[in-house]
Amino acid sequence: MRDDYIDRKIRKMAESERMAVPESLNTTVENILEGLKPENADSKNTDGKGANQTVRHYGFRRIVISAAACLLLASVTVTASGLYRTRMESMNHEKLETYFSGLQEADVAADSYSRPLMDSEKNRLEELRRAYQEEGYFPKRELTMLDSPEKYKKGVAFYAARSTFFLPEEEMTDEELLELIDFREKRDYSLAKITEEIEAGDYEYVKTEDSALPGDMSQESGSQQTQGVGEASAVPGADTASQEWQIAYAGEISIRCAVAAEQGLYVGGFTMEGKARVEYLAYGSGTPKKLYDDFDEDGEVYSLCTAPDGSVYAALRGLASSGAEHGRLPVIYHISQEGTLLDSFAAGDREWNIVDSMATDAQGRLYARMRMQEDGGYMRIYTAEGELIGTVADDGAYAVQGAGALGRGKDGKVYVAALAMSEVTAVDAPVTLVSVDPERLCFLPVQGNVTENAKAAQSTGTIYQWNMVAAGVSEDVDFILWGYSGVDTYRLEDAEFTRAQEVWEMPCGTEGTCAVIVPDGRILYIGATGGVQGQTAAGVDISGKDPAKTYFYYEPLK
Incomplete structure (x- = not known):
């Protein structure tokens, strides 16, 4: 799959010139969607990057920000490939609601990973993300959803209650990285789309009562x-x-x-x-x-x-x-x-x-x-x-x-x-x-x-x-x-x-x-x-x- 991706990059270079997607737009959208940065955001590594590079923040996950929705949806319709746009727009409303409610009801304010991303994975992640958005280079499958961490076996999986991505110990394949990208892109799009509907009065989100509480707060269990x-x-x-x-x-x-x-x-x-x-x-x-x-x-x-x-x-x-x-x-x-x-x-x-x-x-x-x-x-x-x-x-x-x-x-x-x-x-x-x-x-x-x-x-x-x-x-x-x-x-x-x-x-x-x-x-x-x-x-x-x-x-x- 990696060789196929390199071939695709070579073919892309030979294509006729087309409008470039400003990296600043992606950065702006990312910053809005990430919400509040952690309090150590000023802490820098030697390359000037923030100390916690593997964390994607959704500090505002329970607060509606219409600007993020407008900007993200604009980037989908103006700068993304037709295949990418079709993939996002093909999600039915139930799927959009599933991603949106997952963000709203998780009991943590940031994603976490079972291990830090390797340097090579970070580099490939950015390359594949561009190919995903601009060329329609999609994964063959969706990542696995977990209802408990004990059920993780292999590959890339997501434990929604704790917003935790489980990653394999060895370096991820292109397919696994694409599954990760696919999940995050669909989630970001769903957040923006449902937010737009809420702002327009076309949708009302009702949070499940106490859904973010770990365990059952209404019953006693064991020594708890x-x-x-x-x-x-x-x-x-x-x-x-x-x-x-x-x-x-x-x-x-x-x-x-x-x-x-x-x-x-x-x-x-x-x-x-x-x-x-x-x-x-x-x-x-x-x-x-x-x-x-x-x-x-x-x-x-x-x-x-x-x-x-x-x-x-x-x-x-x-x-x-x-x-x-x-x-x-x-x-x-x-x-x-x-x-x-x-x-x-x-x-x-x-x-x-x-x-x-x-x-x-x-x-x-x-x-x-x-x-x-x-x-x-x-x-x-x-x-x-x-x-x-x-x-x-x-x-x-x-x-x-x-x-x-x-x-x-x-x-x-x-x-x-x-x-x-x-x-x-x-x-x-x-x-x-x-x-x-x-x-x-x-x-x-x-x-x-x-x-x-x-x-x-x-x-x-x-x-x-x-x-x-x-x-x-x-x-x-x-x-x-x-x-x-x-x-x-x-x-x-x-x-x-x-x-x-x-x-x-x-x-x-x-x-x-x-x-x-x-x-x-x-x-x-x-x-x-x-x-x-x-x-x-x-x-x-x-x-x-x-x-x-x-x-x-x-x-x-x-």
């Missing part, structure tokens, strides 16, 4: 305890470590971040009025109590951490005024366990900066990983009183710009997920863990030297770099990191990652999810089955998790 709004039937302890709970959130904020405490957890985010707030929930409860919301400006609590004395640090990202070119510097608030403001101070040196992650060490020093810094000092270290000790800049060995998840280890030191620069290639930037030295202001390898430490690195296609939680209560692991491909645990003693959950085994998607470790050793995910967007009274756009569709998922670690 399904809960509605309120509290679970037991307090976390030794007898609950193997149980799964799914508890509906009964609060009002779109939750952005969370941090574990002794008897419960703190969550931070914003209300639908654009007001920042920190809440407290006992473990096993979905009903919050307000801890603090007396922030000096509107915005959202973007990251949280606790100090050794039990107090809480909350990093605020303020909202820009409507039409403003720039935002404000982030402000870090230090709050007592009783909800009293102890201190506050601005962080960073660039407008629109964001404190992505925070942690404190055993001595109470505060470490903050910044999103944007003019001097490259993305790691900032403060005293407990908010005085800047110094910054740690990316060096030739490690870089936290584009990674940077922070956590305190059981030894009291602060560790950060960093790109292992010695292992960076044109298509990959592996992630490893390093400790942060607050006195020498540098990164130190967990084990051996830089080269030795880099051996424990994981691909950025596997790790969602800034999502890391300390597992200090667990005897088996020190940290947990999760990404588009699943959840990994990390042992400082061995300096190695171990896969704990595949992405299709997780109870909710990774994008936008936050998590903590419960005292009994379980991981608690906070995810939503739907998003919400709107405007504040001042006309500023806000978007995030829908509080009414937010759930707490207690999951045992393998």
Whole structure:
């Protein structure tokens, strides 16, 4: 089949000249259909490409965007071959609805793959996609649809509930790549076509109630305890470590971040009025109590951490005024366990900066990983009183710009997920863990030297770099990191990652999810089955998790 494709390319070169399809049009359509980019979209590999190359995003899958529909349908009728157009238009309405509902009802906001695409596959994928669109070079079959991941056998298959493509271990054939292309093209077209009908009032989409929830939320099964709004039937302890709970959130904020405490957890985010707030929930409860919301400006609590004395640090990202070119510097608030403001101070040196992650060490020093810094000092270290000790800049060995998840280890030191620069290639930037030295202001390898430490690195296609939680209560692991491909645990003693959950085994998607470790050793995910967007009274756009569709998922670690 590959030789046949090469022959077709040669014949095409001999054809009479015809109108070229601008690559910019395909790129524009792709960008619109991909929706919101991941928060590490600014993270670049050495070739300037984004770090997560194997993920196609549909962050707006539950929001109708008519511009995408108009542009995509225009590209089908104006630039595509007649065979391609006929293939798209030959789908009956039931088929269109199947693709559309699959996007709307999946419980994750992005596609994922069972393994990263090989470089050769990426190159061939683009070649074959052009042949598919321009020459009618179609697959002989459609890819296999799975109703459970355990049923995957071979070839290319798609598990719709988790938007996961299962790929063969060996390099894909042209037929398998074409099946992948065919599925994505038909899905994109269906999204645009149904969207156009909805805009015109010719079609009404009704989402299946709670279809995105993993498992059955209305019945108990085995050791799993399904809960509605309120509290679970037991307090976390030794007898609950193997149980799964799914508890509906009964609060009002779109939750952005969370941090574990002794008897419960703190969550931070914003209300639908654009007001920042920190809440407290006992473990096993979905009903919050307000801890603090007396922030000096509107915005959202973007990251949280606790100090050794039990107090809480909350990093605020303020909202820009409507039409403003720039935002404000982030402000870090230090709050007592009783909800009293102890201190506050601005962080960073660039407008629109964001404190992505925070942690404190055993001595109470505060470490903050910044999103944007003019001097490259993305790691900032403060005293407990908010005085800047110094910054740690990316060096030739490690870089936290584009990674940077922070956590305190059981030894009291602060560790950060960093790109292992010695292992960076044109298509990959592996992630490893390093400790942060607050006195020498540098990164130190967990084990051996830089080269030795880099051996424990994981691909950025596997790790969602800034999502890391300390597992200090667990005897088996020190940290947990999760990404588009699943959840990994990390042992400082061995300096190695171990896969704990595949992405299709997780109870909710990774994008936008936050998590903590419960005292009994379980991981608690906070995810939503739907998003919400709107405007504040001042006309500023806000978007995030829908509080009414937010759930707490207690999951045992393998």
